[in-house]
Amino acid sequence: MSAKASEISEMLAPTVAALGLELLGVELASSGNDAVLRLYIDAPGRPVDIDDCERVSREVSAQLDVEDPISTQYTLEVSSPGIDRPLFTPEQFGRWIGEEVKLTLRLAQDGRRRFTARITAVEGDDILLAHTAGDMRVAHANIEKARLVPDLVALGLAPQPKPGKAPAAGKGAAKKKS
Template structure:
């Protein structure tokens, strides 16, 4: 099988395994390396995914991959959560994380910009509305069709009485 066929076969298996548990397959990476393939699954569920959940997905995926054998060489399987700064891939993701801080980049300029960081306000008619908290003016309106990358930003609450910042953010 070619690279794309291998990825498609693994994605079908991963979709079956995660959907059967009520989990979401956030992303899948299959990379050929000198000593075989590296297969990475990023899995989540409503309320957050735990280590036991990830282990059970890993065990079932490994068993099925060994039987169905879509990879023509040895492979390393990694199953993890998408992280606190998880990617936003589709309209459902943007709606799910309304109120959260996000960083968005577009394929081409929208309203004269290609990069924004702000709070997800709404998603209406295929447009993400982003409150640019530290900038004066109307929220940014970014069509989903023009979004190249979207990702949640990690926020840490401000310690009371320690500075004037309303929160801390890690850019990664």
């Protein structure tokens, strides 16, 4: 998350929590004089629905109008995390140990900025990953973007592999861990 997105996330998290929801993270994407402010919310123990998004949008819009943290015009979007859930904090990575994640780093590590790996542990602000090239330790501050890689077969969104054929390597089920 950018510094501005982190600032906005900290400002809005209590408002979202007061609605019984969790603010997972914020993305702020600028293009010229316009910007998109995207909030990802989660609902404990159930899927996020359109009513959740509308309630958060209403409350957050009012707060943003008063606090005015973005100097340009912007569009507010409130979204569920979806099956390719973004991960914003070390704590969120910790909830998904054993799952596959697609990462984009701010600075290249081992000659790469983009790769897919399995989350093996979280130690402080470091994310430990199993990659085909070997185990890696990535500082959370170096992660620009991270999304879970859903196992579409396990979710029932892709056909089962034919008997006798091994499933594609490295696919993990996208199920929330407590």
